[in-house]
Amino acid sequence: MKNDHGFDEVKRILKNNEESLKSIDRRKFLQASGKVASLALGLTIANQFNGLSVSAEAPSFKSYPFTLGIASGEPLPDSVVLWTRLAPDPLNGGGMKQQHDVPVKWEVARDEHFRNVVKHGVEFARAQFGHSVHAEVYGLQPGTEYFYRFKVGNDISQVGRTKTLPPFTANISKLSFAFASCQHYNEYFTAYDHMAKEDLDLVYHLGDYIYETGQSGDGADGRIHNTPEIYTLEDYRNRYALYKSDVDLQKAHEAFPWIVTWDDHEVEDNYAGGVPSKNDQTLAEFAIRRAAAYQAYYEHMPLRRTSMPHKDSMQLYRTLTYGNLAHFNILDTRQYRDDQANGDLWKSPTPESEDPKRTILGDEQEAWLLGELDQSKATWNVLAQQVFFARRDGKMGAGDNLSMDAWDGYPAARNRILSHVRDHNISNLVVLTGDVHTNWANDIKLDYTNPDSPSIGVEFVGTSITSGGDGYDIGSYGINIMKENPHIKFYNNQRGYIRCTVTPQSWQSDYRVVPYVSRPGAAISTRISFKVENGKPGLQNVGQAIAAT
Known part of the structure; x- marks a missing residue:
């Protein structure tokens, strides 16, 4: 039987003790990701990104909005999911002041220099889902390597590589x-x-x-969780942002499509x-926490709409x-x-x-x-x-x-x-x-x-x-x-x-x-x-x- 403790008090303590890390410096981030050259090239064609015009609702950012990287996943023979999340101030709730959805352009090419673009479109970064983007791209060729990127305002994302599945009945050698x-x-x-x-x-x-725990333990060279144990949707969003700021993790996401659980x-x-494992929540309070955690998971993973959380x-x-x-x-x-x-x-x-x-x-x-x-x-x-x-x-x-x-x-x-x-x-x-x-x-x-x-x-x-x-x-x-x-x-x-x-x-x-x-x-x-x-x-x-x- 789980003990009943004051969940509101837990949230109050977490809020009072939360300290955000400094936002990721854009230039340092880009250099670490090895994308400075490609992004500089992308910025020169910002106003002709495949001929798509930017909506008046698309903001201009003082800080780089793609600090959490990009990813692809859920490949099918003709489709793949492209993911990113707009987060100019990643460890402070993302830093998006806009409460409306933001249009984000995407494009898919057969080459990493985007000379042969085969698909392009606009997907909204939904405010309801932390301004995350889940673009389900269809009409691709099976068993084929593609490259992809995003654009919002005047900013171009890193370049990612993805690959579709072979036909379902194909004879596959490897x-x-x-x-x-x-x-x-x-x-x-x-x-x-x-x-x-x-x-x-x-x-x-x-x-x-991710790990939901607080700041206990000695981190390597100062790598440590930035808040106490997480409970709320904002808590989970900030924790995912901390993890997704890791350059090596971003590299692995950029290189291949991921299937996650x-x-x-x-x-x-x-x-x-x-049922929670600890005694600091009732079942009702844990249901609220679990709903927040599930939503944050969806927001940060390259998943299809069929996995969108419900309560x-x-x-x-x-x-x-x-x-x-x-x-x-x-x-x-x-x-x-x-x-x-x-x-x-x-x-x-x-x-x-x-x-x-x-x-x-x-x-x-x-x-x-x-x-x-x-x-x-x-x-x-x-x-x-x-x-x-x-x-x-x-x-x-x-x-x-x-x-x-x-x-x-x-x-x-x-x-x-x-x-x-x-x-x-x-x-x-x-x-x-x-x-x-x-x-x-x-x-x-x-x-x-x-x-x-x-x-x-x-x-x-x-x-x-x-x-x-x-x-x-x-x-x-x-x-x-x-x-x-x-x-x-x-x-x-x-x-x-x-x-x-x-x-x-x-x-x-x-x-x-x-x-x-x-x-x-x-x-x-x-x-x-x-x-x-x-x-x-x-x-x-x-x-x-x-x-x-």
Whole structure:
């Protein structure tokens, strides 16, 4: 039962203690983003931006309005979403004094110099949504690279690269993508600088894009949250602005289309559905907070209008089909789940946690997922989701010690999915996971008590971009936990992301890690690579400790 404390008092304290950081200097920002030359060129053609006239409502800005960068996402064979948010004073609510919608021009070209513009138009930066822009561009060619930019008033944005999906039924020989999660602002996002230089088709982000917590902890070189814990819409907007001011994160967004889903820190650590994890809010107060957090998430992500929030709910689970090669089911394991069992996050199984009615997806999303798996014609069937899927006994020696926040806290829901995969002959199940700030590679089994039980799929768990600090390699904990869990084939506590190369014959995941995040400039290396062959579920170690690049 959650205690009832004064939510108005919480908001008053937050408001009285909020201190905004200085606005980003335009020239420094542009230099850091490496776009000075292209923007200077763009400014010379500001009044002939594809022949479109600027509405009288379009303001002139004293400060650069594209301080939060640009992004693309949600690719389809003929379409992509282009995103930006007008924020001349990014950490002060955006700094937009206009309460009306602002017209923003966009254009899409086949070349980064915009000599061959193929689409252009105007999308409004909606005041209701923090003057964010979500331009859904249609009429594009499938499997094609494009470049895009925005213009408002006399200002031109950075230039981004995006790519449409191949036709849904096309025979695809290769897909390259990366997935990441858990980026705490206290440390440097160096891994994104390296990711931006990879040869990728797209990127998945699996949650914890921001952290809602206050200013505790020592930030690297003064990198620290700019306010106490966030509760209101303005709070969440300012927190996203802080994160999106990071140059390395902006580079990764500019380089590839992103497909995003959330976990818990976009609202509150370990919340479950409509239930907060802390005792400082009633259910009604938490509903207000969650609605604010969901709106801010939409405002800052390259999502389609179908994901526009409604009150305190938001449609986020969906699919992405990459030809006949891979069918991605992007899940939401946070919004619809039952509360964590047993009143703790690490517990032995109990009748409560083993209740066959318990759900982590909600009945509607679970039925949708099983239907998508049945309808898939792709070689690889993927769950892109948030929390640890395979069983993981975290206690050495006798007894179980399972995470009630992960699928171990909802074993009946996991069993329903895996039984369906087995009974319906779903091929090549691959689960992509974030959340735990460490790297893991797991065989997925129906019976974890039997080491000889055949594998039914594999799980690649990616570490954090920064959360947890510098980290270390395997150590004694990793060695012991793999002994306790023989289906776990790898553990590592360094930071980075996972790069995946998918073909009709195999799936390879490379664990890309940096040695430190407490200061900039870290090199990146491939710590280990695992391969899965088509039709042969089970991990194969194909390389370790490759030299840094």
